[in-house]
Amino acid sequence: MEQLSKFTHDTLLLHKSIPQNRTSILSTSFKILSFILLTLLAFLFLNQIQKANFLVLCVSFVFLIYKTYLISRSSDIYLVDYSCLKPPNFWRVPFSSFLEHSRIVHSLDQESVDFMSRVLVTSGQSQKTCIPPALHYLPPRSSHEDAINEAQMVLFPVFEDLLSKTKLSPLDIDIIIVNCSGYCSTPSLSSIIINRYSMREDIKSFNISGMGCSASALAVDMAQNLLKVHKNSNAVILSTEILSNGWYAGKDRSMMILNCLFRSGSAAILITNKESARKISKYRLLYTLRTQGAFDDIAYNAAIREEDSKGFLGFRLKKDVLHVVGELLRSSFHIMGSSILPLEEKIRYGFSVIRKKFLDKSTELYVPNFRKVIQHYCLPTSGKAMIMEIGRKMKLKDEEVEAALMTLHRFGNQSSSSLWYELAYMEGKERVKQGERVLQLGMGSGPKCTSLVWECNRPIVGESAKGPWADSINSYPIYSFLT
Numbered sequence: 001m002e003q004l005s006k007f008t009h010d011t012l013l014l015h016k017s018i019p020q021n022r023t024s025i026l027s028t029s030f031k032i033l034s035f036i037l038l039t040l041l042a043f044l045f046l047n048q049i050q051k052a053n054f055l056v057l058c059v060s061f062v063f064l065i066y067k068t069y070l071i072s073r074s075s076d077i078y079l080v081d082y083s084c085l086k087p088p089n090f091w092r093v094p095f096s097s098f099l100e101h102s103r104i105v106h107s108l109d110q111e112s113v114d115f116m117s118r119v120l121v122t123s124g125q126s127q128k129t130c131i132p133p134a135l136h137y138l139p140p141r142s143s144h145e146d147a148i149n150e151a152q153m154v155l156f157p158v159f160e161d162l163l164s165k166t167k168l169s170p171l172d173i174d175i176i177i178v179n180c181s182g183y184c185s186t187p188s189l190s191s192i193i194i195n196r197y198s199m200r201e202d203i204k205s206f207n208i209s210g211m212g213c214s215a216s217a218l219a220v221d222m223a224q225n226l227l228k229v230h231k232n233s234n235a236v237i238l239s240t241e242i243l244s245n246g247w248y249a250g251k252d253r254s255m256m257i258l259n260c261l262f263r264s265g266s267a268a269i270l271i272t273n274k275e276s277a278r279k280i281s282k283y284r285l286l287y288t289l290r291t292q293g294a295f296d297d298i299a300y301n302a303a304i305r306e307e308d309s310k311g312f313l314g315f316r317l318k319k320d321v322l323h324v325v326g327e328l329l330r331s332s333f334h335i336m337g338s339s340i341l342p343l344e345e346k347i348r349y350g351f352s353v354i355r356k357k358f359l360d361k362s363t364e365l366y367v368p369n370f371r372k373v374i375q376h377y378c379l380p381t382s383g384k385a386m387i388m389e390i391g392r393k394m395k396l397k398d399e400e401v402e403a404a405l406m407t408l409h410r411f412g413n414q415s416s417s418s419l420w421y422e423l424a425y426m427e428g429k430e431r432v433k434q435g436e437r438v439l440q441l442g443m444g445s446g447p448k449c450t451s452l453v454w455e456c457n458r459p460i461v462g463e464s465a466k467g468p469w470a471d472s473i474n475s476y477p478i479y480s481f482l483t
Contacts, residue, residue, distance in 0.1 A: 075273070077224050078281035079454060082269040083161040084420050085154055085240075086468040091130035091264060095120050102259070105139045106251060115253055119260040124384030124405060124481055128472075129263040129412035134244040146244040147183055148192075154240050155193065158268040162236065166270050170197040175226050175235035179208035179215035179416055181444070182305070182315075183242035193238065204230070212303075212444020213380050215239065216416035217452050220271065220440075221288040227273040234274070240266035241415035248314030255314035261383060263412030267420035283454035286437065287340055291332040293447040299324045303445040315445075322389050324447055329393050330365070332449045337368045340453060345369055367395055374453065375436040378422040379404040380443045381413050384481070390441070398482045406476045411468070416442060427463040428473040432456050 134146040188207040216239035223235040293299040352366035391401040403422040440452040
């Protein structure tokens, strides 16, 4: 496998990297020459006509062309393509196996087993979700070596698939960002990727941990800011959650819930600011927003990783987590709405704020109709109750929460990478049309919320036979899970 990878690496480098660099140089030269030509033309006209008004008009015209065609295009951020992992079938964990496994490992009484059974049934996930091989052992294996092995099993395949899709060499990557909330290795996960694929010595590498289910969307925002500084660059984001070291081995029910919900998954995303990607990319990034709720003690402690009374480490979910999510969404919608909503919706929201503040404090704030500017939604897959609550807050229809519910059903809660499985579901159904907009909403512990708005850049067809949904897309949606 290593020899094949190196051969592919060297071949792609020879046949692709050099032509790309030449194209980039020619594109930049064309821009500079165009600007100089326009300036000279204006100067020639000014030699004939010396009136001040004409001078101002010509200078304004040249500046407008330069800003519109030469600057604005270079600042666009594009999503070229992405890949999602489809875990092997032998990773699958049916409910009966999961419950029997938990009962044996933790010596659970029947009441606790019944509790976990209710969580599994009401969670909205199916019998086909997967956990890594280390957690199939009795007892589960959670060593550092097992976590590293899992990281390699979930990150290497999606990265290689992304390179294959985009016909890039590892040496064409200028920036790499790896996010994994609950596991931070030394060397870092980004270093593991760089070492495995012999990437460039000047690559900019970043590792994000502790950011919860919002980390993938947050990484896109981070990549956008980096690409504003590093022109003509490719950025790859690898998003996953390592479960081998995150298994809760105690009996506290508020901490057992995450054992029932978190499942295996990963995604690799290629983002670029190269103008040559404008016609081939799937999406163009229109808007990003990050909001934070960690300043509030109740919100901060609603979902937190800590030790239980017996010293077992786990992730605790408290009962007020849905309320915290609602408050965080409200502040996020307020900021996002002021930027992307039409004037009519802004006025309605403004009047509702005034009414609540000065006339009737018991009234609810008006929830803007985001469907006027956004056609598709990728929501956090933290559980069916969470998806339905977010859909209710945003006043979404059944078909607009379908991608999130079906992703949860088929793959479980894959933390930050779930957003890309949802997008793959909508593409597999050929629902995303050119010019339409997609909202990706990532919410993580802290709490924090990251929103991304993408515009479909070209027709997207033929995806139903690719990716993680290839063998199951025709079985969905399951309408009983939409209510």
